[in-house]
Amino acid sequence: xxxxxxxxxxxxxxxxxxxxxxxxxxxxxxxxxxxxxxxxxxxxxxxxxxxxxxxxxxxxxxxxxxxxxxxxxxxxxxxxxxxxxxxxxxxxxxxxxxxxxxxxxxxxxxxxxxxxxxxxxxxxxxxxxxxxxxxxxxxxxxxxxxxxxxxxxxxxxxxxxxxxxxxxxxxxxxxxxxxxxxxxxxxxxxxxxxxxxxxxxxxxxxxxxxxxxxxxxxxxxxxxxxxxxxxxxxxxxxxxxxxxxxxxxxxxxxxxxxxxxxxxxxxxxxxxxxxxxxxxxxxxxxxxxxxxxxxxxxxxxxxxxxxxxxxxxxxxxxxxxxxxxxxxxxxxxxxxxxxxxxxxxxxxxxxxxxxxxxxxxxxxxxxxxxxxxxxxxxxxxxxxxxxxxxxxxxxxxxxxxxxxxxxxxxxxxxxxxxxxxxxxxxxxxxxxxxxxxxxx
Amino acid sequence: xxxxxxxxxxxxxxxxxxxxxxxxxxxxxxxxxxxxxxxxxxxxxxxxxxxxxxxxxxxxxxxxxxxxxxxxxxxxxxxxxxxxxxxxxxxxxxxxxxxxxxxxxxxxxxxxxxxxxxxxxxxxxxxxxxxxxxxxxxxxxxxxxxxxxxxxxxxxxxxxxxxxxxxxxxxxxxxxxxxxxxxxxxxxxxxxxxxxxxxxxxxxxxxxxxxxxxxxxxxxxxxxxxxxxxxxxxxxxxxxxxxxxxxxxxxxxxxxxxxxxxxxxxxxxxxxxxxxxxxxxxxxxxxxxxxxxxxxxxxxxxxxxxxxxxxxxxxxxx
Numbered sequence: 030x031x032x033x034x035x036x037x038x039x040x041x042x043x044x045x046x047x048x049x050x051x052x053x054x055x056x057x058x059x060x061x062x063x064x065x066x067x068x069x070x071x072x073x074x075x076x077x078x079x080x081x082x083x084x085x086x087x088x089x090x091x092x093x094x095x096x097x098x099x100x101x102x103x104x105x106x107x108x109x110x111x112x113x114x115x116x117x118x119x120x121x122x123x124x125x126x127x128x129x130x131x132x133x134x135x136x137x138x139x140x141x142x143x144x145x146x147x148x149x150x151x152x153x154x155x156x157x158x159x160x161x162x163x164x165x166x167x168x169x170x171x172x173x174x175x176x177x178x179x180x181x182x183x184x185x186x187x188x189x190x191x192x193x194x195x196x197x198x199x200x201x202x203x204x205x206x207x208x209x210x211x212x213x214x215x216x217x218x219x220x221x222x223x224x225x226x227x228x229x230x231x232x233x234x235x236x237x238x239x240x241x242x243x244x245x246x247x248x249x250x251x252x253x254x255x256x257x258x259x260x261x262x263x264x265x266x267x268x269x270x271x272x273x274x275x276x277x278x279x280x281x282x283x284x285x286x287x288x289x290x291x292x293x294x295x296x297x298x299x300x301x302x303x304x305x306x307x308x309x310x311x312x313x314x315x316x317x318x319x320x321x322x323x324x325x326x327x328x329x330x331x332x333x334x335x336x337x338x339x340x341x342x343x344x345x346x347x348x349x350x351x352x353x354x355x356x357x358x359x360x361x362x363x364x365x366x367x368x369x370x371x372x373x374x375x376x377x378x379x380x381x382x383x384x385x386x387x388x389x390x391x392x393x394x395x396x397x398x399x400x401x402x403x404x405x406x407x408x409x410x411x412x413x414x415x416x417x418x419x420x421x422x423x424x425x426x427x428x429x430x431x432x433x434x435x436x437x438x439x440x441x442x443x444x445x446x447x448x449x450x451x452x453x454x455x456x457x458x459x460x461x462x463x464x465x466x467x468x469x
Numbered sequence: 470x471x472x473x474x475x476x477x478x479x480x481x482x483x484x485x486x487x488x489x490x491x492x493x494x495x496x497x498x499x500x501x502x503x504x505x506x507x508x509x510x511x512x513x514x515x516x517x518x519x520x521x522x523x524x525x526x527x528x529x530x531x532x533x534x535x536x537x538x539x540x541x542x543x544x545x546x547x548x549x550x551x552x553x554x555x556x557x558x559x560x561x562x563x564x565x566x567x568x569x570x571x572x573x574x575x576x577x578x579x580x581x582x583x584x585x586x587x588x589x590x591x592x593x594x595x596x597x598x599x600x601x602x603x604x605x606x607x608x609x610x611x612x613x614x615x616x617x618x619x620x621x622x623x624x625x626x627x628x629x630x631x632x633x634x635x636x637x638x639x640x641x642x643x644x645x646x647x648x649x650x651x652x653x654x655x656x657x658x659x660x661x662x663x664x665x666x667x668x669x670x671x672x673x674x675x676x677x678x679x680x681x682x683x684x685x686x687x688x689x690x691x692x693x694x695x696x697x698x699x700x701x702x703x704x705x706x707x708x709x710x711x712x713x714x715x716x717x718x719x720x721x722x723x724x725x726x727x728x729x730x731x732x733x734x735x736x737x738x739x740x741x742x743x744x745x746x747x748x749x750x751x752x753x754x755x756x757x758x759x760x761x762x763x764x765x766x767x768x769x770x771x772x773x774x775x776x777x778x779x780x781x782x783x784x785x786x787x
Contacts, residue, residue, distance in 0.1 A: 067593070069709030071602035209757050235757035239712050242704035245497040246747035246759055253490055253748075266604060266709035273704065277618065277631060299606045299705045 057101045058094070058361060058372060060085060061121040063132050068108035069241065070265030072295045073346060077132065078104060079337040080350020081357075083325045086335070088358060090328040095358055096365045098372055109265065111135040118143070127364070127378040128152050128357055134212035144169035145460060149375040150382055152360070154353045155180075155289060155312070159215060162412035163449035164383065168464045171382045173356065174404045174415035178444060179436035180288045180310050181205075181216035181260060183417055185223045187286065187434055188258040199228035204256035206247060206263065206271055209235040213262050216288075219444055220260075226440065232256050241267040248274040261287040268296035276303025283308060289417065293346045297422040304422050308430055309345075311420040313352045313401045315427045317343035320396030321351065345420065345427050352401050359385055359395075367467055383408055384467050402433065408466035414438055480749035489626030494748045495741060500634040502740020503641040507696045508713070509720040509732035510645060511689040514652075516726045517665040518685040519570065521581040525588040527714025529690060532592045533558055534697025534706045538608055539600035547611035558690030566682045574678075593708065602708065607701035609633060614702060637699040644695055648688065649729050657684060665727065719767035725777025734778055735767075742766045 062081050065074030085102045094100050103124075105117035114136030118129060128150050131137040137157035144151050151170045153161070159176035161167040175183075188203060189195035205220055207213030217233065224231040232254050234247045244267075251259070259280065263271050268291045275285050283306040287296065292309025300307075317323065322343055329335040330342055341347060364373040364381025373381070385406040392398050404413050414436050421430025453459040484491045508526065515523040523529075536557050540550035569584050610616060615632035652658035663671040664681050672678060700710055716739070724735025743766070747759040770778065 067597055067602045067708065069707060069712065072604040072705075072707055075601075075603055233756065235755070237757050237760045239715060239760045240757075241709055242700060242707075242713060243501065243716070245501065246744055246751065247756070249490065249494055249497060249744070249748050250752070250756065252493075253487070266705060266707045269604070270704040277629070279629075295604050295705075299604075 056372060057099050059101045059103070059121075059124050059126050060357060061117070061124070061126045061129065062102060062104045063107050063114055063117050063130055063136065064104045065107050065109040065132070066104075067106060068110070068265075069238070070109035072269070073265050073290060073293055074109060074132070076293065076295075076337075076341060076344055076346035077350040077353070079335070079341070080347040080352075081130070081354045082350075083329055083335050083337060083342075083347075084321070084351045084354035085358065087325045087328045090332075090334065091324060095361045096371050098365075100361075107131075107133065107136060109133050109135075111139070115139060122147060122149065125374060127361060127373055127375055128382070130154070130353065130357070131157070134158070134215060135210060138211060141167065141170055142456065147375070148379075150379040152353070152357065152382065154356060156212065158452075159219075160445050160448035160452055162410060162414070162445050164407065164409050164411040165462050166449040166453050166459075167411065168383075168408075168462050169379055171385075171406060171411045173385070173406055173411070173413045174312055174402065175289075175417060175436060176412055176414070176441070176445070177215040177262070177288065178219040178441045179412075179414050179438075180417065181219045181262075182223060182437035182441050183310055183434045184258070184260045184286050184288075185220070185227065185229075186437055187419065187431070189227070190434075192257075195227055201229045201258070202232055202254060202256040203229050204232040204234055204251060204254065204259045206234045206236065206251070206259055206261050208241070208263050208267050209237045212264060212290075216260070216262055218448070219441060222444060223437070223440060236263065236267055236271075241265065242270050244270050244274050248278050248280075251280065252278050257284065259285045261285060261291045263287070263291050263296075268293065269299040272297055272304050272307055273300045275307075276300050282306035283421075286310065286419070289349070292420055292427065294344045294427070297427075302424055305424045307422040308419045309422070309427070310417045310434075311345065311427070312415065312417045313345075313348045314399060314429075315343060315345045315348055315420070319343075319348075319400050320398075321355070321400065322348065324396060325351070348400070355387070355395060355397065355401075356382075356385065356404070359387055359391075379464070380467050382406060383411070408468050414441065475753055476750070483749060487626060488624040489628055490748075492623060492628045494744050496628065496630060496634075498741030498744035499737065500638050500740070501744060502737040503638045503645075504696060504699055504736075505716050505720050505740050506645060506733045506736025507641045507692055507699075508717040509724060509736055510648065510729065511692040511696070512717055512721055513724075513726060513729055513732045514648070514685050514689050514692070518661055518681055519581065519664075520578050521570075521585060522726070523689065524582065524585040525592060526689065526693065526717070527711035528589045528592045528596075529558075529561075529693035530697045530700070530714055531706070531708055531710045532561075532596050533690060533694035534607065534701045534710065535596050535600045535605065537694065537698070538605040538701070538706050541608050541611065542605065547608050550608075551612065554694060555691065558694060559687050562683050562686035562690055565686050566679055570682050571679060593711075597708075604705045604707035604709075605701075607698060607706050609698070609702040612698065614698075631703075633699075633702050637703070640695060641699065644692065645729075645733055648692070651688075652729065657681070661685065716763065719763040721777075722764070722767040723770050723778055725779050728777065728779035731777055731779035738770075739763045739766060 064078035085100050107114040130152050134157050137153045153172045157172050159178040161170040162176050189198050220231050287309035289310045297304040297307055330339050360381040363384050364377040367380050368377040388403045402415050416433035416435045418433050419431035420427040511526045537550050537554040614636050617632050619630045621628045660676045720735040720739050724731025743759040743763045746762045751758045
């Protein structure tokens, strides 16, 4: 009995001490990763967090961290559940995280007001609140390289280009199949605005989370409405079901365009040959023929230090995760330079992200030439509104299906300004920016 | 006036002008309904035998399908994987009886209900531990399930019947019929019904409660496997499938928790009702209404038959 109590006591002490380890290590930089390796969205969440963790851990192995400081990479499982995500945030907050990556629009939204108070920047890479691209209103939130509004406008631009000109969109039907959640609804305002401007009819097809794998009603509506082009803003199990339904309903696959989170290999693969030609917006290259990915294989995967099966390295969402961590790493490097400190905090990281410039030369140094387009963040623009291309599913893998497509910035940027102002006005006491701007 | 037209006339005009879409909607509803019936049947079987609402039925669907696909991924031939999965589901039934139900005999129903919550989270964790959280492609063709569609020209349009849906409807119907016969006509079936009526009375005439529980949980496991194969083939095998099991709740409200015919008819009414409702009336409400529409249909029925379609009318003295 005494032994049992002793063991129990030891277990409690160990478990209590473990979470404190990163905070007490004064010579490390703590980077929490919100993951969802479990639950309905694990199909998207697992490759993303694998890529994120692998890049940062590779830096530890290859370079001894960043600027001589080891990174402590710790996952917190959210299951893509907002409540759990907020619990994760509270859990990691006390450990001095330099940045938080919520990896869910639902989790990002309630964290936005906390960021300035807790001095923890939020990096919601190409997700979250589109309006948070406005750095003057949201100095603690960053969402490069493109917003959902940019993505939706690229879909419209691509449809216009394929139809032979934007004016040809007049009278056409463009549809949005979306997860009936904050993430899925995000592109609706910009699509409504573009529908007015270009004269197309916008059809909306919400898919409730409970019906993600039971979409026959939505696709019957699509069959009745016969939209000319469809944009898919789905996630997790919703995507492969939508692609299968599209194939089943003989919808032209090259007229079905997923946003960048609907382009996982597991999103297209289950539909087999039926998915051939399916397009998805993308801003990173796929495959392993990229020096930075080769380094991950060399320093981690081949040494059994990664959770990623070797055949999954280089998949689309895995590489997306790598790109996300490249932005984190560059933010940390900038922050070290600006602050003159090796071990930085969230406030330093905010400055680092706000001066982020990853140009062609820097991409080459990072072993990522051609992997992604150059990205630049400024104090006023925390996004960059960068271009994306269409990835095309050839039946077994993603291939490049178009040149770079620019977002319709002239339409999107005023909407973002307007939405940012409306957000600040709608949240009484929203603080005016007081943070100095480091960018020259 | 315009609204009245859209609600009361336009849907019927659409049905008349595009009968192919009406038939397609009814077919899609029928297939969904048969599969809902199958899920509901898993709940009914266990509820009848033990008075427990088995919250774990949804995750049993995922666990069974994951086991099947996971074994095949590890190199086990499809039919052998199917046989092993059945054995695993039998092992699960024995484990549940020995480790969960037997120690909780004579405890209030709510305790057993909570225990099924525990089972749910155990199966989620165990399934993820063994097979990972990644979605998997169902081995439909390896199991001999058909691919492709049969397109029938109809009333100037066409009706597309997916072969996998036809197979799902046939297999689910056969399973439902076989289970109905098994529980109505066999000795074990009679014993089950005796247990459902009264545990104590059944024990007093020598019926082994433990044996019945194993049989019933195994039957629910087989039903879960069939459901997992069919839904998995229509989409993919992922933990999201357990959400589908929640679709059985309105079916159970409608059909009654103790009635096998209720589960079947209830499933069909909910399946067809929600698809027709979503397709013809959904756009008026911004679409995406089928999740709650199923409950509305069930609640409307309850107004007239509080015990469900075929549920037993129980009068208790207060």
